[in-house]
Amino acid sequence: MSVIAYLNFDGNTEQAIAFYSEALNASEVKKVKFKDFPQDPNYPLPENELNMIMESLLEFAGGKIMMSDLLPSMKNVTGELVKGSNIIISIIIDDKQAMKNYFTNLSEGGYVIMPLSEMPWSSCFGMLVDKFGIVWKFNSDAYTFLDSVISNAT
Numbered sequence: 001m002s003v004i005a006y007l008n009f010d011g012n013t014e015q016a017i018a019f020y021s022e023a024l025n026a027s028e029v030k031k032v033k034f035k036d037f038p039q040d041p042n043y044p045l046p047e048n049e050l051n052m053i054m055e056s057l058l059e060f061a062g063g064k065i066m067m068s069d070l071l072p073s074m075k076n077v078t079g080e081l082v083k084g085s086n087i088i089i090s091i092i093i094d095d096k097q098a099m100k101n102y103f104t105n106l107s108e109g110g111y112v113i114m115p116l117s118e119m120p121w122s123s124c125f126g127m128l129v130d131k132f133g134i135v136w137k138f139n140s141d142a143y144t145f146l147d148s149v150i151s152n153a154t
Contacts, residue, residue, distance in 0.1 A: 013053035023105035024060040031056035083133035
């Protein structure tokens with residue numbers, strides 16, 4: 001089983017894919033636009049929605065993120081997009097240099113909540129909000145911390 005972060009954007013997924021691909025040094029990027037599928041003649045999409053991203057997958061350093069656009073014509077069903085507060089992407093990586101690179105790249109145009117530093121629960125931890133409003137958490141050894149707390153509790 002795998003768990004993949006899935007992000008919705010308000011018409012700017014194409015820009016988010018480009019940014020995250022570069023910032024995370026993506027090994028593979030796949031994307032499909034709504035126009036790539038035959039339209040239902042009873043419910044055709046408006047012209048401005050055909051070039052929006054229906055589904056995408058970005059792979060990097062063993063991780064995956066999926067992204068898509070929230071169609072304006074669907075907002076009466078899905079509701080308005082609420083940026084940032086509904087998801088945090090956690091990158092757990094032992095390679096501290098790679099972590100610093102990802103942190104620096106993703107913070108471009110955004111802001112740092114907590115700079116990378118040693119914490120009681122991690123030898124290297126930090127948080128930031130990227131320019132698209134997504135919160136990222138970095139942790140060098142989260143599994144070690146979780147295991148030690150769980151084993152001490154029993």
